[in-house]
Amino acid sequence: MIRTRKRRIGVLTALVTAGALLAGCSTSAAAGGGSGSDTVHWGTKQIATAWDPVVTGSTGATNYLTPIYESLFTLNEKREVKPALAESYSYNQAGDQITIRLKPKLTFQDGTPVNAEAVKFHIDRIKSQQNSALKGSYNNVKSATVIDDLTVRLDLGQQDYQIPRLLSVRGGMLPSKAAAQADPVKLSQTNPVGAGPYKVVEIVPESKIVLEKWDGYWDAANIHVKRIEINFGIDANTLVPGLQSGVYNFAQIDGSQIQQARSAGFDILAGVNRQWGSTFLSLNVNKAPFTDPKVVEAIRYAVNPAEFATKLGFGEGEPSHQPFPKGHPAYVDALDSEHPYNPARAREILAKAGYADGAISFDIAGVATNFDQVAEVLQGQLKAVGIRTTIKLTDFANWGKGYYGKTLAASIFGYVGRDSHVQALTEHYDTGGVLNLSSPYTSAPFQQALKAVRATPLDSPDYPSRLQAAAKAGYENGSTVSLYTYASAIAKKKSLSDLPAIDGFLSWKGVTFTHGD
Missing domain, CATH: 3.10.105.10 (Dipeptide-binding Protein; Domain 3)
Known part of the structure; x- marks a missing residue:
């Protein structure tokens, strides 16, 4: 879930004032997007209130979950389903059962295995947990059965060829079974554990999260940004000045700020093919x-x-x-x-x-x-x-x-x-x-x-x-x-390359820093 709140204005003003002294230096640490930088400094007025994809009812919150969690399948820029944690799927002849095969030797960020038991536990939790926000999406999934360590079968209420898409992005994001089983509240509030490209190293509820590249990610070779720091609850009016001063190199901005950010020389990512x-x-x-x-x-x-x-x-x-x-x-x-x-x-x-x-x-x-x-x-x-x-x-x-x-x-x-x-x-x-x-x-x-x-x-x-x-x-x-x-626009420094244009979420695959502004 996400929400907004006007807060931390005084702190940000001080940062902007201090950052203004560095505004002309693209290699500064504060700029985060110049030569030698490998950190995305992300500002947003939104506030993340849950880090568990099962209970996160807001689609906008997917942006903050995708670095931490990987889904069973993923989508490319043509909206095509592609493998992620799962390598393949097959339907029975009637189309009311789907068998999913996981990639071997994958683990969550806590070292526990990504296996069929973890998938079954996740789907059972979606359907049974009282505060599940995905329960309605899984109405047609009647049960999950473990076939072997890497194979799970979903029995459906009726013929349904949409399931691979449902198991992509937020609907298929897989949290650690061990973390969810031990304490689902902690998983959602202070200890999100997934199998995605970034691992949580610091979290201040409703204020800040710091993520670092996790080398155990199955596609780590395509992750080039080493660190993401997201600051939540930032006053919207300070986001573009924060970009200009170098406090941020990546910010979610309101429509009223698009022209201001564009005129200041920032790249604008917006449109029906992404956000x-x-x-x-x-x-x-x-x-x-x-x-x-x-x-x-x-x-x-x-x-x-x-x-x-x-x-x-x-x-x-x-x-x-x-x-x-x-x-x-x-x-x-x-x-x-x-x-x-x-x-x-x-x-x-x-x-x-x-x-x-x-x-x-x-x-x-x-x-x-x-x-x-x-x-x-x-x-x-x-x-x-x-x-x-x-x-x-x-x-x-x-x-x-x-x-x-x-x-x-x-x-x-x-x-x-x-x-x-x-x-x-x-x-x-x-x-x-x-x-x-x-x-x-x-x-x-x-x-x-x-x-x-x-x-x-x-x-x-x-x-x-x-x-x-x-x-x-x-x-x-x-x-x-x-x-x-x-x-729903994003303004970024030109030193950060474009993100893949995928409907509804942000992917960090292939994204790099350059030496430009």
Whole structure:
């Protein structure tokens, strides 16, 4: 999970002031990105609150997990599934069993073996641990069986060729069995142990983590950056000055800062092929007034995605009538015209359903500092059609209790691209989906379309159309109201080479420092 908080401003200001004296020297230790440097100094306003991929409900947090944990499979820049901890997989003829073969002689960072028992334990924990954020994603995985030390079989509830994608990136990140079994809370808070390229050498909860290259990683030859230091909770307004002074050489910045960072000469990594984000309004159809589908329909017509993109996208955002950006495999052209902005139509629907002006009111929940402006724009749009709202934003921990516990009636939230296309859909629209505020509600049309796309091999010519049919059925019958898509941007020193453009997470493979600025 991640959250943001305005903090440590005074400390950072002092660092920026001191760092400014070194700003002209690209070889300084503070710059971290000049000649002779091998450390990524990473600044972010986000705060990591969990380090266990099983309980981390935020897709944005994947960025901080991927250096520590390796998944069973991985994705390349073409979104193709490739081996990682596992070397291969095979399905039975019916497509309802998948057998996974692990690479031999691999260990976790604590020296314990990466074996079939560790995989089975991980999947059992996903399905049984009370605070598991992946439980909904694994609905169709019924059981894991150890065949031998390096082979595990997954029995599925129905034919499902999406499993290799589910076992990629966050869905397949494998923590040490020994660490998770000994103390899952410690694993999540102070002692994350995986089999990824970097090992934790220091962690200050919610403040800082220091990672060093782990030579036991199976692909260590492709890891050239020796050290990553992530500083959390940094005031967003100080990130670009921190880059300029050399305090950071890598920073996650807001859309409002992209032009500033670009003008200052930093590389900007953004776009739908790497770090896009989707902001949406989650409605709970189990709670009034959203038990009436007419209210949900009216809100869809009342929302003006173009206003969000114009006011909050800073030239990098796009209006969105669905949770995926243009170019994404699950993007459906037809959804853009299904509920166009039409406040008059929204008023008409409410009037015919018997709602007088001002009769509908509800609280807009969300995480403070993340969604303040979004909430204000949304409040104005709903007011224009006679819906009264009260904005109630809070810290991540308190908000999360209501959102993940499904007790909120309405909340603003967002996410970045997920590894499995079907996982993205089930998280939004399926029972147990972490983004489905209406869970356990799901719809029959979505379940039917979901079954069809799961039964379709990834390389089938029918796969794109069936994926989009499931995305369309999910959105039309679900309770998510999309607002806009934005660029979740990274600014970096030019001395750090480009990162692979992989949808939804950061890979450090092949990344190097050069002698340039």
